[in-house]
Amino acid sequence: MIKCSVAGVVATAVFLGLADILARFFAPSASPLVALGNTIVELSPPALQEFAISTFGSSNKLVLFISMAIGGALAAALLGVLAGWRPKVAGVVFSAIGLIFVGLVLRRPDTGWVDVVPTVVGVGLGLAALTALVTTARPHATSFCENEPLPAASRRAFLGLASAGTAVAAVSLTLGRSVQTFVQDAAMAVDRLVLPSPAVRAALIPQSASIGVPGVAPFITGNSEFFRIDTALIVPELNPEEWTLRIHGLVESEVLIDMSELLALPLEEHHITLACVSNPVGGDLLGTATWLGYPVRELLARAGPLPEADMVLSRSSDGFTASTPLEALTDARDSLLAVGMNGEPLPTQHGFPARLVVPGLYGYVSATKWVVELEVTRFDLETAYWTDRGWDERAPVLVSSRIDVPQALETLPAGDVVIAGSAWAQHVGIEAVEVQVDGGDWEPAELASEVSIDTWRQWRYVFSNAEPGRHWVTVRARTADGEVQTGERQDPIPNAATGRHRIDFGVE
Template identity: 40%
Template sequence: MKPAKAALTGLLALVAALAAGHLVAAFVGLSASPYLAVGNAFIDITPSWLKDFAVETFGTADKLVLLLGMAVVLAGIAVGAGLASRNNPGPGTLVVVLLGFVGVIAVVTRPDVGQLALLAPVASTAAGAYVFRYLHKEAQDSESRRGFLITAGLAVTAGVVGQVFGARTDVEGSRQAVGDLTPKTKAPEIPLGADFVQDGTPSFITSGKDFYRIDTALSVPRIRAEEWALRVHGMVERPMVLTFDEIRQRDLVEETVTLTCVSNEVGGPYISTGNFVGIRIGDVLREAGVKQGADQLFSTSDDGFTAGSPLDYVLENGLIAIGMNGEPLPAEHGFPARLVVPGLYGYVSATKWVTDLNVTTFAKDQGYWIPRGWATRAPIKASSRIDRPKRMQKVPGKSVIAGTAWAQPKGVAKVEVRVDGGPWQEAQLGADVSDTTWRMWRLELELSRGSHTVECRATDKSGQTQDQARLDPVPDGATGWHSVTFTVE
């Protein structure tokens, strides 16, 4: 067999295997797709330093980069298997079986799939082996192209059909059917002067499309509100199950909350603010009757992610949220329901697609990130960043330095700015919306021509000023003063 045909044989067998697995997964649960299952397994075993590198380097595109990287690696393996099998299909068949075994292990260890999920990697392995051996036989006829063309067409068709059927769950239709969410208690109106958009800060309320998303879900869970339920159990007197309609029929409250990701480097972008509608976590837990000795609320997502929140804190703070910015939660931000807890980093509190609340202890259960080196309790640290000017930007001598500060749930008392290591100057603060939200700031400066470096620091309402020591996000959030070097023309 010619090398080009050998390589193409391996690639087409790979495409057929992935397409068959994806097609079967459309009917047994999309997470059972071997390609996605292996990707999710890789995310689960990724060490903290590599996860931090991915988020820092690729931001919210980290999952796309992972999928593309996997595709490149698999394509290389497929080409190698084809070239190693020019005279004998045995080596390539063995590679297919070994990859299928990896897919089986990845699927059976997923917490969010049922028993039938095993059918997807089995189908993938069978299709890959059959196609490889069939094309190997066809390739012996140097004039034959029919088998290659038919196989390529069937594989692509199977993959497309699998994607279409896998997305058949009408999540958007379910969202639209929810209709208006009218809270009994509304959040206060955002006052004029809460942000300085004209000077370069974000708008005070972050739109759904701009709201940061950092989570472990390789594919967004697709859950209809009509089929969703939240189980509350563990160390409680009265275990309960709440449906979406039962939550909606309760007294809904709206709160303006800033959510912050622990992966944020100093000056990082992973912070957003929204108006969330839901019911108070504390009301539900008190209704269930928390038993003495419990100290953790252990939440689980539909995709198997877990987080542990300090029980005493969430009894007084936080929502089981079903709405955001005047509409049902977007699918990528947790529809039908998620947890929103001001004052705690998201990895211990902000579980999206939440389906289970277990009242337990920190000694008994550990959330997803704790064994991976992150702190058990993670209160948000007072921080600030400079939004304008940007690094290396050229600005006029008379300019405005503007930025954002946060210190949930204590609130921001002041922000100070200094230029080139000089004296600290207190910045003008935006309107104070609440202690659970960020606060914008600005300072007018007139500077001489040349290069300058500006730094900022925030002080919360308890009098605590953000730490100058530059520390990485692991294990409980980054610290340090954000600085930007720019040029005055």
């Protein structure tokens, strides 16, 4: 059975690999692998999605693809065994699987009938590979795989076919991304885009904004280190020369703006901290960047929202939607249609060529990447991707804090122990941070300078004369309007995890 199992795995890999590379010339979701992955994500229970994000963070998509590969290999091996026993039945099953993938491709919002071509071609070639491999693996048409030893010539033929099929699949899957880049030229488009100088520059970040403790996350998060949580299994690659943003719905007049017009506007630069609603207590799914963009309130003013409107439904090029309170996009906060991040055009994985950045709200209701549409509407008329899955529809950021130093379970020398980290309550601001050691009284921590109420704030506390033994420390923050971070533990669903970060460490 081993040879037939191998035949099934290789044939399935040929199907998926060739279909994937052909899909690069069609819609982004034309790949059966991408269509399957997106379907798994969409149909997964919210609790499972939350577990994946909280556990694996920005690596959640990699874990999904690895899981798909393992599950797919097992299913393909069983298909190969079936082919060795009942070749015609296996052919029907293989074709039926192909039809299922056709359906998965067609259910994507960016695909049409022409986009099933890669899947159909891949199924045909995969079925041909399965037939050739199984025929070679069976010494007689009536025998089952490996019931009889293969002649030397047949064994060499099988190994040659299996090796060739594996090579074709591997090369196709590897080159698929390169072909997409060649076809869509996205990487070069990022390099070609020249950002104008901002009309309003971000405030200078004083040295006192850093608490000066090694190990504390830097105030500005680099583009490559910035967390990425979204629903896109394959990063959309848009041509800025073809990009447009449509503003419509409950408005006085529809607005359409392209990239050249957007870049000609007086852009503003602001430091803003973004946080993921799935960030666990003490987690790292947040970061601060210097964003360049145009105020969303000014764009909406062009359209003129009607009095009854209370929400803006933003849409990504891949169909993702987010429901943002209209007030958060029209008040005095620095909500941006961003085109730049830390002095560079937006990286593709962070929304190139344009995305939304809204201080004070979790990203699932506000930080739409690859944004192409703003529909002014009402909460009682429309829902969005995550609110359909049970998450809160307004999602204000909750006050929170984190210990970066020392590390959990770290052992330190006796004497003074420096404890430090960050706290955040975007669009409200942090007024104080307090630390509790070994269950004692809450003691005030030293705060770094506040750059903006829309950014996190670093803090430090010195645990003086720490004696040898095990110790534990807890942190809590207080906002500028007096709200104290709760100690009550709550899961992220429906509006962020709550509780206070605690770590244990040793002194010797």
